[in-house]
Amino acid sequence: MKKRPGLIARLQYRFDNFMSGGGLSIFLALLSLFAAAFLLMAVIRFVANLMLPDETVGSLTDQLWRVFLQISDAGAVAEDGDSSVVNKVMGIITIFLGLVLFSSLVAFITSQFEAKLDDLRKGRSLVVEKGHTLILGFGDRVLEIVRELIVANESERDAAIVVLSAEEKDAMDDFFREQIEDTKSTRIITRSGVSSSVQTLERLSVIDAKSIIILNDVAADAEHDDKELADARVLKTIMAIIACTGEANVPPILAEFHLENKRKLARGIAPQINVIEEQSLLAKLMVQTSRVPGLAFVYDNLVGFEGCEFYYYKNPRGWGGKTYGDLVFHFATSSVIGYRKPDGEVVANPPASTVIDDAWELLLIAEDDSDIRYLETAIKATTPTEPGHAAPPRRIERQLIVGWSRKSAIIVDEYSDYLASGSEIVVVVPRMSDEMRAEFEEIRGRHEGIQMKLQEMDLHDPAAMHSLTPELYDNVILLKEDGGDPELRDAATIAMLLEFRHYFKNSGNKNVRTQLISEVADSNNIEVIQEVGVRDFLISNKFVSKIYAQASEEAEVLKAYDELFGAEGSEIYIKPLSLYMSSIPSRISFGDLCAAALKRGESCFGVRISAEEHNGNGNHGIYINPPKSRIFELTSADFLITLAEEME
Incomplete structure (x- = not known):
């Protein structure tokens, strides 16, 4: 014993x-x-x-x-x-x-x-902050998000961004110090830990956070099972946040998901949870910017905190039974482009005769909310009496897409909705898979009026490039595979752009009008991309990061983006001035231009001057939301930037 x-x-x-x-x-x-x-x-x-x-x-x-x-x-x-x-x-x-x-x-x-x-x-110590932005996750996107939030916080005396990830705190601190020289009035606080841990979140003062951004820890090109697990971890993080704060006190949450079923599940958890369908948004943007030259610069100005932003404004004294067309001229330094109902429905570019209810908020474009001032007396504007020139008939177009990614199917589908019957879409890939072929055939079956081809071709071979005759296409869109190192992806894009530039230079045709459209993963490579000869480009990572940052400050702005990029309703176009007036005065105010757009059922919020497109001042001749009183000297070669239902 x-x-x-x-x-x-x-x-x-x-x-x-x-x-x-x-x-x-x-x-x-x-x-x-x-x-x-x-x-x-x-x-x-x-x-x-x-x-x-x-x-x-x-x-x-x-x-x-x-x-x-x-x-x-x-x-x-x-x-x-x-x-x-x-x-x-x-x-x-x-x-x-x-x-x-x-x-x-x-x-x-x-x-x-x-x-x-x-x-x-x-990075395990307590965070005692209030009104801070909490970012859960770390990766390529976090840098652009933090940069945008620093700009947004410039008006605050002492702002804080708290970043939590599995990375070592020292590594995160070094990363931000190397990439961001001046954080202005914003403090960047890093912590290491598991984002789905209730104990870890409580140490970050999650209940006092202004907003929370949850970034996915798996790349877009990962295997389906890996993305399934990563999305499940995001859902677990959301539930951990709710466990910390209680359902009634959940801060606005913006979460990144790869799979649609997980997005739907997240939306149903709580009304404060918002998600962005990144690939769909970028695909639609690529199509729009390829069809409307200069549109990429317009979106770059609208998205984020530098330049103009979307705002909602409600007059505390009501709208007095005024119509949408009337209220356009009651704001001197803001552009009215729509309204929002109390149930959250956003309508962009409604008919000018729409009577605005006192409970509705106007959707405006302004440089800052302090610039939004309702004028009791409307600004005087002259509507042109003479009709503009008729829009030219829709022409047959040829579009070339080089590469395949998760956006490719959406781009082909979107193009097919825009193009006139008889137009052609050719997709060239270095390697073709059965899954790719099946997806392409499904899209082709839905658009019988559009000629579509999927070809396997190595465009680094001069003979293959010559047989493709890219100079006969209206646009060439270059796409790279999803995921991977942004620097390597951009390097491959630049190499392909050089192939096209070399071909156009040696083709003997000096009147090549083909427009090159490229996706840029790293904003640091913009100057190199421009040097290669790309007229329009989409900085995909920066663009989405700007939306994340903007939505973290004002979640309701996502509904404005949904309206602009939705399948129905109005979109942003850059249209010739001759569509609005047959005889163009030597001097005309922006208010008169807004009146001319309203006559065609459109909402004008900017001007593009062709003569200033290459003046090097950074705006490419594009003026977003100028004062209604500003006088422009325009010609028939200039354009209006409007919200409209049709391109014509």
Whole structure:
């Protein structure tokens, strides 16, 4: 039969439990040892002086004071310089005990400081912030999001962005220091941990966050099973946030998902959760920018916090029964482009005769919310009496798409909806798969009026490029595979662009009108892309990151984007001025241009001047939301930027 633990074993067990309590237990143990050593040496000295009296030793109080000095300071051994040998030995022993105990205490304090510093380096400390933006996840997109938020926070005295990811805190701090030179009034705080951990989220003051952005930790080109698991982790993170805050106090959440079924599931969890269908949005944008030259610069100006933004505005005194067409001229420095109902429905470019209900909010484009001012007296504007020239008939187009990604099918589908019957879409890929072929055939079956071809071809071969005759196409869109290193993807894009430029240069045709459209993953490569000869390009990562940042500040702005990129309703176009007036005055105000657009059932919010397209001032001749009073000197070669249902 096994013996029960004895007294020593039980005491050892209790001592082990006490010491495992952490730094406070160790500190209390050291203090107890100090007290015990002090009492022990005081008693020994007192008894020794009773047995062997020493004239140099005073009262009991003097003896206690001498023991205390010697146990805390080695130099106090001189106190026993004139004492007997016994007292000198007692002093030496006391000093040695003091040295051992003080060394232990110093070692303990040092280890606690090192542990705290290590804890700080690991990013596990508490975050005490309020009104901060919380980003859960780390990757290529986080940099652009943080840059946009820094711009958004310029008007705040002390703003904070908290980033949590599985990366080491030191690595994240170094990354932001290298990439962002000036954070202005914004502090970037990094922490390491698991985003789906309730304990970790509580340390980040999640309940006091202004908004939360959840980034997916798997690339778009990952296997389906990996994306399924990554999306499940995002859902788990959302539930962990709700567990921290309670359903009634959940901050606005913007989450990144790869799979549509997970997006639908997330939307049903709580009304504060928003998702972005990134690939669909980018695909539609690629099609629109390829068909309307200069449109990429318009979107770049509208998305994000630099330049103009979308705002909702409600007049506290109501709209007084005014129509949409009337209210366009009640804002001098803002462009009215639609309205939002109390149920959240957004309508862009409604008929001018639409009476705006007092409960509705206007959708405006403005440089800042401080610029939005409702004028009681409408701005005077002259509507042209003469009709504009008729739009030219829709022509047969040829579109070339090089490469295949998750956006390709959407791009082909969108193009087919825009193009006139008899137009042609050719897709060239270096390697063709059965899945790709099946997806392409499905799209071709839905658009019988459009000629479609899917070809396998290596365009790095000059003979293959020559047989394709790209100069006969209206647009060439270059797409790269999803995922991977942005720098490598852009390098491959630039190499292909050089192939096309070399071909056009040596083709002998000086009137090549083919427009090259490219997707740019890294905004640092813009200048190189422009040097190659791309007129329009889409900075995909930056564009989506801007939307994430903008939606984190105002989640309702996503409904405006949904309306602009939806299958139905109005879209942004850049149309010739001759469509709006047959005789163009030498000087005309922007207010008069808005009136001319309303006459055609469109909402004007900008001007494009062809003569300034290459003036190098950065705006490419595009003026978004100029004041209604601004006077322009325009010609028939210039354009209006409008919201319209049709391109003609």
